Amino acid sequence: MTISVGDKVPSATLMTMTDSGPAPVHTDEFFAGRTVALFSVPGAFTPTCSAKHLPGFIDHAEELKAKGVDEIACIAVNDAFVMGAWGKSAGADGKVTMLADGNGSFSEALGLTMDASKFGMGKRGQRFSVLVKDGVVIELNIEEPGAFRVSSAEHLLGQLA
Known part of the structure; x- marks a missing residue:
């Protein structure tokens, strides 16, 4: 079942890179008591993700x-x-x-995975953006396969207006 607006973000442990190496990030703590704009890409260093998706959020970070x-x-x-x-x-x-x-367990818990096996990438997270306030989804933007529009930083900015 796909997560919906009004749902609580599932509990999971993600990882982030620090100066000391990989460190766990627990979603219950990460989303608690604040507003987080989270976006998912099918893979790091892939064309649309590197040329548009990540750069858009970097460029609009201060506005967000x-x-x-x-x-x-x-x-x-x-x-x-x-x-x-x-x-x-x-x-x-x-x-x-x-x-x-790394294992796709959070993406799976969100109900937002895709099969990219035909590209040699296996199971991946779908392209989406979500606005989470104190652990609860308040905006959810899921892209159609191959599309890049509603998960962009610009679209999410419009939802915050």
Whole structure:
């Protein structure tokens, strides 16, 4: 079942890269007491994700924060090392927190996975954006396969107006 507006974000442990190496991020704590703009990409370093999706959130980070977003986070079914390297190469440090859903368990709990086996990528998270306030989904934007529109930073900014 796919998560919906009004649902609580499922409990899971994600990973992020720190100066000391990979560190766990518990979703119950990460989303508690604040507003988080989370967006999911099928994979780090992939074309649309690298050319449009992540750069859009980096470019609009200050505008999102000015409209009440406490943190912006990117998630993908990749490991913390890959997510950390991608964030560094894209200039995300200090703007977008890079979260690894290495086994895809969080994406699966959200009901937002896709099969990218025909591209040699296995099970991945779908492209989406979500606005979470104190652990509860208040906006959810799921892309149609192959599309990039409603999960963009610009679309999410419009929902905050």
